Amino acid sequence: MNNPIADQVVSAPTYLADIRFFFRPEDVAHMAAKGIELGTYDGVKSNALSIHAQTAPPNPRMPPDTEGQWSAERSQTFRNWIVNGCPLGTATPVEPPANGRPATRLRKDITALSDAEFDLLARAFSGLMDRDPGDPNSYFALAGHHGLPKRWCLHHEDRYNPWHRQYLRVFEDALRSVPGCEEVTIPYWDISTMLPDRLQQPPFDTYTLPADPGGTATPQPVTGYFPYKTERFSATDIAQNVGDFGVLDDIATSLTQSLWGESNVNGYQDFSIQAHDGGHGSIGPTMGDQNVASFDPVFWFFHCNLDRLWLSWQTLVGATTLPGFRSTLGQNTEWLTTPFNALPPFSATADQTIETDVSYDRLELISPVEGALENLTGSIDASRTFAFRSANPVSVRVKGINRLQIPGSFVVSLLADNEPVAKRFFFQPEDPQNCATCVQHGIVNIDFRMTQEQLLDRTLSVRIDVPRHAAEIGSAFPLGQAGNPTINARLLVQEV
Known part of the structure; x- marks a missing residue:
């Protein structure tokens, strides 16, 4: 990856917008051989103090080559990131795109x-x-x-x-x-x-x-x-x-x-x-x-x-x-x-x-x-500042569906006042219990992103249907036979 920004001090940097571009592929590979992860947020965060000490000018020990050594501005930006609590942040669309292998x-x-x-x-x-x-x-x-x-x-x-x-x-x-x-x-x-x-x-x-x-x-x-x-x-x-x-x-x-x-x-x-x-x-x-x-x-x-x-x-x-x-x-x-x-x-x-x-x-x-891309979440570290926006969606998750008990692909519908307001299709074999991947991932969730207006002051419920077997088992599959899934509804927040 090439750094998409010039070396200048960023007062409120985030990992996704700024810090991840500070590490070249050779830096990541070199330190991975020593058991230190520089290629992910968790790895950089856990090693942040050591990274700062090793890369800080005027006498950095890492990276070992002169060309890769950090400027004073980059080092200060990294220090700001640590002081601010190592925020993850959101990505900014990259321009121009950093392509991989030449297209053939x-x-x-x-x-x-x-x-x-x-x-x-x-x-x-x-x-x-x-x-x-x-x-x-x-x-x-x-x-x-x-x-x-x-x-x-x-x-x-x-x-x-x-x-x-x-x-x-x-x-x-x-x-x-x-x-x-x-x-x-x-x-x-x-x-x-x-x-x-x-x-x-x-x-x-x-x-x-x-x-x-x-x-x-x-x-x-x-x-x-x-x-x-x-x-x-x-x-x-x-x-x-x-x-x-x-x-x-x-x-x-x-x-x-x-x-x-x-x-x-x-x-x-x-x-x-x-x-x-x-x-x-x-x-x-x-x-x-x-x-x-x-x-x-x-x-x-x-x-x-x-x-x-x-x-x-x-x-x-x-x-x-x-x-x-x-x-x-x-x-x-x-x-x-x-x-x-x-x-x-x-x-x-x-x-x-x-x-x-x-x-x-x-x-x-x-x-x-x-602008930046999205990193909305249902929970955030208490040390962070965050905001609820009126335009932010509600996340409704039908959680803990035992797919192995359901014969074939199925539809999960979210009902408001007994009328469908959203539905999702889950794709699987007719006999999921005989599919190794299905068995390994037998408990699944279905996510809905809904506006607040679609849900407020309405009576909500969930239904599972198995279209291919409607004539045999009826229009709705019993939730009790699908593992008694639960509903997790959260107003999504964003870090600020």
């Missing part, structure tokens, strides 16, 4: 492809679909990594975004293996727009499975998916569902987060995963079922857009390099190191996906003149 693959909006580019894409997809299902580079085999039969996919955990980024890369490489398609890239479908006509024609409209994906599933075979042809809602219904499930709201919230955060907790990751789930549920019965979602050709264009949004966020907060990305994390960095960084069945690891040579024809960027 450009992915475009599918509506922006020329007719020739679109025809080539169709040729590549048809080529994969025509391959024998036993071919590891066939459409059937590649789609089978996500749900049935392989069940490799990592949902609702830290490696979710890296896994899908690598999955797109592997699928794109397979498209390029079709003769004459060596330069093909996967385009994206911007879900804020109507489903394009191009995705409603062969070979992108539907896919008929040539073999049973559940016959070889482990730990036990799964029935009911052969014969099987993918299904989708109409373009109009998809757009309606996207609004009902708050997909665009969650995307907008994710892009304004200062921190990467944790799934089920906060930050970019939490809201991006909720948007992912809502998108799956919006598109159709196949996309809403983790067992077979990736067999619907729209899966690849939908996920390409999600990767575009992740790269947009990385660019905004200066996280397109591994050191820059780590600076947006807290204590939870283990998933970027061996052996916890694995992305099975792929050889690439989570840390290797942070810097990408993929670019997009458009990113969703916020200008630095629009």
Whole structure:
């Protein structure tokens, strides 16, 4: 990372806006070898006094090279940060963006492809679909990594975004293996727009499975998916569902987060995963079922857009390099190191996906003149100053849902005076108790960001529905069978 500000004294610096840029990748690597973490807020905060003593001019001992030594102004800024209580603060959009590896693959909006580019894409997809299902580079085999039969996919955990980024890369490489398609890239479908006509024609409209994906599933075979042809809602219904499930709201919230955060907790990751789930549920019965979602050709264009949004966020907060990305994390960095960084069945690891040579024809960027990004929270250290703003949202969390008891994807609705005011879709397999990742993350939360006016002086309640099984178990799933989840409602505050 390059320091985006000139060396001048900052009277009220914060980690996210100022301090994290003081440490070069070589500084972080050098001190990590000595067991000292300089790449994250928690690491710098816990070592702040020692860092100040070691770097203070006129006779600094660190960094060891003259070029990297701190100026008196930078040292004073760091001292101010310590005196002020080491505030985390909020990130300011970075300009110009600090890119990672040089881009070698450009992915475009599918509506922006020329007719020739679109025809080539169709040729590549048809080529994969025509391959024998036993071919590891066939459409059937590649789609089978996500749900049935392989069940490799990592949902609702830290490696979710890296896994899908690598999955797109592997699928794109397979498209390029079709003769004459060596330069093909996967385009994206911007879900804020109507489903394009191009995705409603062969070979992108539907896919008929040539073999049973559940016959070889482990730990036990799964029935009911052969014969099987993918299904989708109409373009109009998809757009309606996207609004009902708050997909665009969650995307907008994710892009304004200062921190990467944790799934089920906060930050970019939490809201991006909720948007992912809502998108799956919006598109159709196949996309809403983790067992077979990736067999619907729209899966690849939908996920390409999600990767575009992740790269947009990385660019905004200066996280397109591994050191820059780590600076947006807290204590939870283990998933970027061996052996916890694995992305099975792929050889690439989570840390290797942070810097990408993929670019997009458009990113969703916020200008630095629009101000700092968001770091709203429900609690804050008593030593901090904070404020309640009338415009700040209320966080309503349906907490402690035991997903393993719920057969398939489900919808959580927030009701006010018995009328739905918000709902979210949770994406999972039909048999989550047989999915290793689901079992590991069996207790989940659903987050709603609501205006105060939507909730005040109204009687609130929660309902869980399982759309795929409405005819069998009724319209609402008993909360008692879903682990008796609780409601956590907080007025969000910000540090000042």
